[in-house]
Amino acid sequence: xxxxxxxxxNDNGPPPIIRGVREFLGTxxxxxxxxxxxxxxxxxxxxxxxxxxxxxxxxxxxxxVMEMEDGVAELREKRDSSIMRLAKEVKEGRAxxxxxLGNTAAAVGAATIMLRLLPGVRRPGxxxxxxxxxxxxxxxVLDMGANTVCKPSHLxxxxxxASLYAERVLGVESPRVGLLNVGEEKGKGNESLREAFRxxxxxxxxxxxxxxxxxxxxxxxxxxxxxxxxxxVVLKAVEELASAxxxxxxxxxxxxxxxxxxxxxxxxxxxxxxRRVDYAAHGGVPLLGVNGVCxxxxxxxxxxxxxxALRVARESVKQRVNExxxxxxxxxxxxxxxDGAESD
Amino acid sequence: xxxxxxxxxNDNGPPPIIRGVREFLGTxxxxxxxxxxxxxxxxxxxxxxxxxxxxxxxxxxxxxVMEMEDGVAELREKRDSSIMRLAKEVKEGRAxxxxxLGNTAAAVGAATIMLRLLPGVRRPGxxxxxxxxxxxxxxxVLDMGANTVCKPSHLxxxxxxASLYAERVLGVESPRVGLLNVGEEKGKGNESLREAFRxxxxxxxxxxxxxxxxxxxxxxxxxxxxxxxxxxVVLKAVEELASAxxxxxxxxxxxxxxxxxxxxxxxxxxxxxxRRVDYAAHGGVPLLGVNGVCxxxxxxxxxxxxxxALRVARESVKQRVNExxxxxxxxxxxxxxxDGAESD
Numbered sequence: 001x002x003x004x005x006x007x008x009x010n011d012n013g014p015p016p017i018i019r020g021v022r023e024f025l026g027t028x029x030x031x032x033x034x035x036x037x038x039x040x041x042x043x044x045x046x047x048x049x050x051x052x053x054x055x056x057x058x059x060x061x062x063x064x065v066m067e068m069e070d071g072v073a074e075l076r077e078k079r080d081s082s083i084m085r086l087a088k089e090v091k092e093g094r095a096x097x098x099x100x101l102g103n104t105a106a107a108v109g110a111a112t113i114m115l116r117l118l119p120g121v122r123r124p125g126x127x128x129x130x131x132x133x134x135x136x137x138x139x140x141v142l143d144m145g146a147n148t149v150c151k152p153s154h155l156x157x158x159x160x161x162a163s164l165y166a167e168r169v170l171g172v173e174s175p176r177v178g179l180l181n182v183g184e185e186k187g188k189g190n191e192s193l194r195e196a197f198r199x200x201x202x203x204x205x206x207x208x209x210x211x212x213x214x215x216x217x218x219x220x221x222x223x224x225x226x227x228x229x230x231x232x233v234v235l236k237a238v239e240e241l242a243s244a245x246x247x248x249x250x251x252x253x254x255x256x257x258x259x260x261x262x263x264x265x266x267x268x269x270x271x272x273x274x275r276r277v278d279y280a281a282h283g284g285v286p287l288l289g290v291n292g293v294c295x296x297x298x299x300x301x302x303x304x305x306x307x308x309a310l311r312v313a314r315e316s317v318k319q320r321v322n323e324x325x326x327x328x329x330x331x332x333x334x335x336x337x338x339d340g341a342e343s344d
Numbered sequence: 345x346x347x348x349x350x351x352x353x354n355d356n357g358p359p360p361i362i363r364g365v366r367e368f369l370g371t372x373x374x375x376x377x378x379x380x381x382x383x384x385x386x387x388x389x390x391x392x393x394x395x396x397x398x399x400x401x402x403x404x405x406x407x408x409v410m411e412m413e414d415g416v417a418e419l420r421e422k423r424d425s426s427i428m429r430l431a432k433e434v435k436e437g438r439a440x441x442x443x444x445l446g447n448t449a450a451a452v453g454a455a456t457i458m459l460r461l462l463p464g465v466r467r468p469g470x471x472x473x474x475x476x477x478x479x480x481x482x483x484x485v486l487d488m489g490a491n492t493v494c495k496p497s498h499l500x501x502x503x504x505x506a507s508l509y510a511e512r513v514l515g516v517e518s519p520r521v522g523l524l525n526v527g528e529e530k531g532k533g534n535e536s537l538r539e540a541f542r543x544x545x546x547x548x549x550x551x552x553x554x555x556x557x558x559x560x561x562x563x564x565x566x567x568x569x570x571x572x573x574x575x576x577v578v579l580k581a582v583e584e585l586a587s588a589x590x591x592x593x594x595x596x597x598x599x600x601x602x603x604x605x606x607x608x609x610x611x612x613x614x615x616x617x618x619r620r621v622d623y624a625a626h627g628g629v630p631l632l633g634v635n636g637v638c639x640x641x642x643x644x645x646x647x648x649x650x651x652x653a654l655r656v657a658r659e660s661v662k663q664r665v666n667e668x669x670x671x672x673x674x675x676x677x678x679x680x681x682x683d684g685a686e687s688d
Contacts, residue, residue, distance in 0.1 A: 133588050148526055149534065182492055182576045189573070190493065213580030217588045226577075229533070232526045233574060234581050236557030241582050244477050244561045245589055245621060252617035259613030265606025266597055273596035277589060 001030055001096050003313050004089040007037035008065045008082040009101030011300045014045050017101065020306025022049065025056050031314060034095050036060045036086040060085055068102065068299065072109040083107060087114035090292040097293035097313040099284060101306070107296050108146045108287060115292040118322070120329040123147040123154045124289035125228070126296060127162050128235055129170060129282055134219035140166050140175075141216060143228040144235045146287065150227035152195035155179070156203060160332060161288040161325050162223040163205045168319040169286075169312075175222035178211030180230060185210065200225070204332060242277055283308025286316060288325065293317050345374055347657050348439035351381035352409045352426040353446030355644045358389050361445065364650020366393065369400050375658060378439050380404045380430045404429055412446065412643065416453040427451060431458035434636040441637035441657040443628060445650070451640050452490045452631060459636040462666070464673040467491040467498045468633035469572070470640060471506050472579055473514060473626055478563035484510050484519075485560060487572040488579045490631065494571035496539035499523070500547060504676060505632040505669050506567040507549045512663040513630075513656075519566035522555030524574060529554065544569070548676060586621055627652025630660060632669065637661050 005021065007014045014037060021033045035042055039061040046052045046059075062085040064078040075084065083103070087110040089095040100107035104126070112124055125143035132139050142162040147154060159177045166175035179197055181188045186197065188210050200207040208221055213234065216224050226234070253263040263270070283305040284297035293316045297309040316322070349365065351358045358381060365377045379386060383405040390396045390403075406429040408422040419428065427447070431454040433439040444451035448470070456468055469487035476483050486506040491498060503521045510519035523541055525532045530541065532554055544551040552565055557578065560568050570578070597607040607614070627649040628641035637660045641653040660666070 131588075133591070145526060180577060182489060182573055213577040213582075214584035216581050217584045229526055230574060230577060233524055233557040233570075234578050237560050237578050238557075238581055238585050240558035240561045241585060242589065244475075245586065247477070248620045249593070249617050252620065253610055253613035255613050255616050259610040262606040262609025262611075263613065266603040266610065267606075269597035269599050269603030269607065272599050273593050276592045276596065 001314060001317055002032045002034060002094065003097050003099060003310055003317075004034040004036055004060070004086050004095035005099040005306075005310065006082045006086045006101050007035040007042055008062070009103070009299060011102070014042055016301065016303050017306050018042075018045055018049055018051065019303035020301070021057065021310065022051060023303055023307040024310040025054075028311070028314060031310075032056045032058060033310065034058045034060055034089055036062055036089065037082045038062065038065070060089060062086075066103050066106040070103060071105060075106060075109045075113065081106075083110040084114065087111050087294075090294070091115055096317045097295065099295045099297060099309050099313050101297045101301055101309070102299035104145065104296055107294070111287055111290045111292070111294040115290040115294065117289055118291050118326045118329060120333045121157050121161075121289040123150070123157075124287050125154075125158045125161065126285055127165055127288050128231075128285045130216055130238070131276060132217050132219040135276070137172065137219065137222065138170060139216050139219075139221055139224055140170070141224045141226065141231055141235060142288065143226065143231050144285070145228045145232035148227060148229040148232070150192070152192055152199055155196035155225050155227065156199040157289065157329065159200050159205050159207065159223065159225045160203060160329060162225065164325050164328055165286060165288060165321055166222045168321050168324055169315055172222045174206045176208045176220070177205045177223040177225060178208050178215055178221040180224050180226035181210035181212065183210065183212065196225070246277070282312060283310075284312050286312065286321070291322065291326075293322055345658060345661055346376045346378060346439045347441050347443060347654055347661075348378040348380055348404070348430050348433040349443040349650070349654065350426045350430045350445050351379040351386055352406070353444060353643060355446070358386055360645065360647050361650050362386075362389055362393055362395065363647035364645070365401065365654065366395060367647055367651040368654040369398075372655070372658060375654075376400045376402060377654065378402045378404055378433055380406050380433065381426045382406065382409070404433060406430075410447050410450040414447060415449060419450060419453045419457065425450075427454040428458065431455050431638075434638070435459055440661045441639065443639045443641060443653050443657050445641045445645055445653070446643035448489065448640055451638070455631055455634045455636070455638040459634040459638065461633055462635050462670045462673060464677045465501050465505075465633040467494070467501075468631050469498075469502045469505065470629055471509055471632050472575075472629045474560055474582070475620060476561050476563040479620070481516065481563065481566065482514060483560050483563075483565055483568055484514070485568045485570065485575055485579060486632065487570065487575050488629070489572045489576035492571065492573040492576070494536070496536055496543055499540035499569050499571065500543040501633065501673065503544050503549050503551065503567065503569045504547060504673060506569065508669050508672055509630060509632060509665055510566045512665050512668055513659055516566045518550045520552045520564070521549045521567040521569060522552050522559055522565040524560075524568050524570035525554035525556065527554065527556065540569070590621070626656060627654075628656050630656065630665070635666065635670075637666055
């Protein structure tokens with residue numbers, strides 16, 4: 001298996017990525033990692049890490065880099081950027097998956113331009129697994145920001161894709177799919193949401209109806225479908241809250257010596273807690289709907305997060321998620337009457 | 345000062361409300377509380393609590409109750425419901441503020457029907473103060489669900505009202521007002537959000553531009569303006585996450601005896617943490633934009649939450665928040681060209 005990664009997509013430069021790659025290769029003997037980026041910058045780092053001669057690390061040169069402030073327009077100008085080269089590796093069959101770090105809009109754009117969309121998909125979506133009250137049973141929120149203006153048919157495809165992802169990669173049997181709304185009653189939300197409700201109801205997914213924001217964490221559903229605007233605001237809010245709560249907990253426990261000592265004694269308990277809450281544990285999240293495996297990670301990924309993003313990519317390739325999504329969408333489309341009412 | 349409260353709006357019946365009222369009166373000697381509800385049910389509870397003869401508790405009879413599943417349509421049929429009677433007490437000047445518990449849609453509906461809106465306000469909004477990384481400096485999120493379909497002018501009024509609330513009741517000087525969006529750049533979001541951006545930019549509030557979900561907790565703004573759909577989903581999600589994280593922390597610390605003992609030693613630190621996170625601490629949140637003080641609390645409020653909701657009501661009356669919002673909106677409207685473009 002060959003996994004390609006954007007070696008330039010880290011706020012702290014390539015070293016954390018290269019260390020993550022080494023950690024990943026240490027525990028995954030079946031994989032080769034293709035580093036995509038500026039050869040002149042990467043060579044000395046590989047040498048310093050003693051990886052220059054590794055037969056399982058390859059280097060693909062890219063002369064340009066997409067900056068964090070670059071938008072999709074800059075993608076067309078930066079054809080030799082690491083993110084475009086990365087997507088090209090998958091497009092031309094030299095890699096089985098791409099791991100993009102950093103600029104999310106650039107990653108979505110490059111993957112869409114290079115890999116194209118799966119038949120029946122009009123917009124790709126970023127799927128983010130969140131921890132829930134049911135241990136080991138995450139809730140996949142889709143879309144977290146690839147597509148901020150969604151039509152009902154986009155939401156339908158999100159439900160189908162996230163359901164397959166939850167089943168195949170996360171091991172959830174018959175995932176319960178909910179539509180994120182302001183109340184559980186059928187008529188809630190605007191006309192677009194009501195139409196999405198009808199489409200999901202008629203689809204083969206295990207649709208449980210409208211859900212509320214609390215259901216993401218309550219353990220009452222396995223997939224939460226929403227447009228990228230809502231998903232983006234919600235996920236950024238909960239990520240910051242979780243991080244702030246962890247910091248407040250630390251500060252509060254340092255407020256007295258006795259409390260500090262107690263916290264030290266309880267350190268194993270805190271480790272259990274941290275594992276349960278840690279959003280970085282997945283390392284990367286899949287962009288679903290493009291014709292190829294694309295995993296998106298943070299621009300400030302630690303080596304561990306990079307390792308985990310590669311692990312998610314490997315799992316997606318092994319589980320043939322994209323092929324299954326493609327087949328499932330094709331079977332579903334074939335069973336539907338021709339859809340002429342909705343353009344794009 | 346006379347504060348009226350819906351004595352029927354608790355999932356566990358009137359007793360927690362009546363206990364909260366007693367606690368509130370114990371520390372606020374300048375207030376009289378008017379209980380609105382079924383006299384036959386309330387009399388024996390007041391007697392059991394030894395409050396029958398209290399000169400600072402009055403009872404107003406209401407023969408009907410709005411159930412949790414009742415919508416605004418039922419309000420018109422249940423003219424003698426406790427929530428309608430409650431709003432009537434304020435409307436007819438027999439109370440300075442209403443504290444509604446339970447069915448939020450009913451509370452918004454009753455307040456809007458009875459009290460009417462302030463001049464220049466087209467939709468009321470629920471303002472929820474959230475804890476932030478800056479101790480003692482909350483971020484007011486408005487609207488959390490009174491108005492799920494917002495026009496730009498509604499968002500403008502939300503910015504003005506929440507800014508005044510943050511300044512007058514929460515004591516924030518020159519509150520920084522942000523517009524909840526998927527990125528900070530000026531052009532983000534749909535046309536409605538871009539128009540709201542322009543209106544807020546031209547308004548007298550201290551508008552800092554677009555903000556992201558993370559800014560609610562980051563301490564970067566004091567007011568986050570959004571439509572009631574977004575606000576509802578975000579606030580329900582973060583409320584459940586905060587509650588789940590607290591439970592996961594408890595469970596994790598019980599995972600070993602050493603950790604359990606450590607947590608016991610650190611109990612004061614956890615108390616500090618709890619105070620910082622506790623969403624129930626405010627007890628109730630204001631419905632802004634109606635012509636009277638209306639505080640909305642949970643249907644499962646504890647006596648402490650009821651006490652705090654009454655405290656918020658008292659503070660709002662004392663700070664003359666509504667008068668100030670009315671004056672400020674009037675001054676602002678007078679400075680604007682006539683608005684003919686937008687109906688309703």
